Amino acid sequence: MLPASIQITGELLSAAEVQDICESLKEDSVRLLSVRGCQLSDRDFSRICRSVAESRSLAQLNLNLGVVSGISRTRHLADALKANRSLQTLFLHGSPLMDAGLVTLNAALTTHPTLVCLDLGDCMLGDEALGLICGMLPPDGAKSGLRELTLSANPGISSKGWARLSIAVAHSSQLRVLNLDYNPLGDQIAGMLAVAVASSRTLEVLDLEGTGLTNQSAQVFLDMVENYPTSLKVLVLTENDVTPELQQQICDLLSEGEEDEDREAPPLMLPGPASSSALQPGTVWSCPYPAPQMVLLTSGVGESLLDETEM
Numbered sequence: 001m002l003p004a005s006i007q008i009t010g011e012l013l014s015a016a017e018v019q020d021i022c023e024s025l026k027e028d029s030v031r032l033l034s035v036r037g038c039q040l041s042d043r044d045f046s047r048i049c050r051s052v053a054e055s056r057s058l059a060q061l062n063l064n065l066g067v068v069s070g071i072s073r074t075r076h077l078a079d080a081l082k083a084n085r086s087l088q089t090l091f092l093h094g095s096p097l098m099d100a101g102l103v104t105l106n107a108a109l110t111t112h113p114t115l116v117c118l119d120l121g122d123c124m125l126g127d128e129a130l131g132l133i134c135g136m137l138p139p140d141g142a143k144s145g146l147r148e149l150t151l152s153a154n155p156g157i158s159s160k161g162w163a164r165l166s167i168a169v170a171h172s173s174q175l176r177v178l179n180l181d182y183n184p185l186g187d188q189i190a191g192m193l194a195v196a197v198a199s200s201r202t203l204e205v206l207d208l209e210g211t212g213l214t215n216q217s218a219q220v221f222l223d224m225v226e227n228y229p230t231s232l233k234v235l236v237l238t239e240n241d242v243t244p245e246l247q248q249q250i251c252d253l254l255s256e257g258e259e260d261e262d263r264e265a266p267p268l269m270l271p272g273p274a275s276s277s278a279l280q281p282g283t284v285w286s287c288p289y290p291a292p293q294m295v296l297l298t299s300g301v302g303e304s305l306l307d308e309t310e311m
Contacts, residue, residue, distance in 0.1 A: 003031035003057040010037040010065075018044040025051035025058060034062035036091070042072060049076040053083035060089040064119070068095040074104045081108035081115075089117040093150065102129035110136055116144075121152035121179070127161035134168035137175055148177040152207075155184055166192040170199035181209040181236070190217035197232055198224050204231055210239035218242040218250065225253045 006021060013021075018040060024030045025048075033052075040048075045067070052058060068074055074097065081087070090109075095101070102125060109115065110132075120133070130151075138145045151157075151165075162185060169175060185193075190213050197203055218237060224230060233254055237247050 003029055005032035005034070006030055007032070007034040007062075008038055009034070011039070013038050013040040013044065015041075015044060018047055022047050022051040025055040028055060028057040030055065031057055032060045032062075033058060034060075034064075034091075035067055036062050037065035038067060040067075045073050046076045049080035052087075053080040055084065056086050058084070058086050060091075061087055062091040063095065064091050064093040066094055066096070068092060068097065068101075070096075071100060071104065074101045078105050078108040081105070081112055085113055087112065088114050089148075090115060091119040092123060093119045093121040093152070095123050097123040097125065097129070099126045099128040102132050106132045106135075116146055116174075117148040118146055119150040121150045121154070123154060124156060125151070125154045126156040127158055127164075130157050130161040130165055134164055137168040137172040139171040140173040145172060145174045147174050149175060150179040151183070152179055153182040157183065159189055162189045163192055166196040169193070169203060170196040172200065172202065174202060175200070176202055177205040178203060179205075179207040180211060181207045183211055185211040185213070187212075187214055187217040191220055194220045194224050197221075198228055198230060200231060202231055205234040205236075206232065207234075207236040208240070209236045213237060213240040213242055215242055215246055218246045222246065222250050222253070225250060 004024075006024065008017075013035065021030075021033070021035075025033070035048075052061065063077070068077055081090075097105070097120070101123070102120075109118065118136070120129075123129075125133075133149070133151070136146050137149070162183075166189075169178060180193075185208065190208065190211070193206065193208070194217070197206060218240075221235060221237075225232065225235075235250055235254065237250070
């Protein structure tokens with residue numbers, strides 16, 4: 001039997017329900033486990049973590065919206081990650097981890113052999129945590145690292161921390177998707193990120209929605225995509241003080257680059273009847289406004305892992 005998914009949202013989990021989840025994990029019959037926003041006792045959370053540690057089929061774990069509610073649960077999760085060898089995607093969005101929580105998780109996250117997608121949005125992180133996250137983006141020639149990273153809504157990170165991340169992104173040999181939406185970045189930090197994007201050979205998606213940008217930083221990105229080769233395919237600038245015309249110019253240039261790649265690429269084999277046609281993790285539309293060519297980007301991490309992605 002193919003591994004299935006368990007998706008529960010915002011419920012109070014009983015001991016019996018937790019037992020069913022644990023048994024399914026131990027039987028390697030679960031590929032996706034989502035208990036986002038659910039309430040459960042510390043004992044039951046510990047039981048789930050022990051089962052995650054034993055699972056050989058689990059590829060995606062969604063603990064969004066406060067499930068990891070304290071340092072004790074963070075320690076249980078860290079122990080589970082150290083033992084697990086199958087997880088590819090971990091969602092912790094909306095967990096009050098703070099820097100201390102990242103310190104607790106760091107060793108397990110950086111040494112996990114298969115983890116490539118990590119969501120730490122709205123986790124009350126600061127510069128210390130961001131320094132550890134930069135270690136998950138190893139430079140060229142080093143070990144493999146994250147392909148998708150979400151750091152949305154972490155206003156405690158300073159400009160110094162974002163500068164350090166920009167350097168890590170510039171030299172990362174793996175990162176394809178970076179979501180920084182709803183952080184108070186401003187034009188100065190956006191300029192640093194533009195340099196990082198220009199240097200990166202892998203980054204394809206950068207989400208800067210609602211980050212306090214103006215036409216000044218948008219013009220920097222426009223100059224970059226117009227005059228320099230880049231891997232970037234998607235740049236999200238909505239909810240900023242950037243004119244629709246400037247956003248559209250950037251979008252059109254990115255779309256033109258995608259069309260050029262398509263013409264040079266070999267013919268694409270369409271999925272056969274037995275193939276999955278579901279969208280992969282990280283699906284993003286390239287343009288906030290209608291355009292003749294809309295570019296749909298997927299990360300290619302796993303198969304049908306992101307069926308349920310609401311924050």
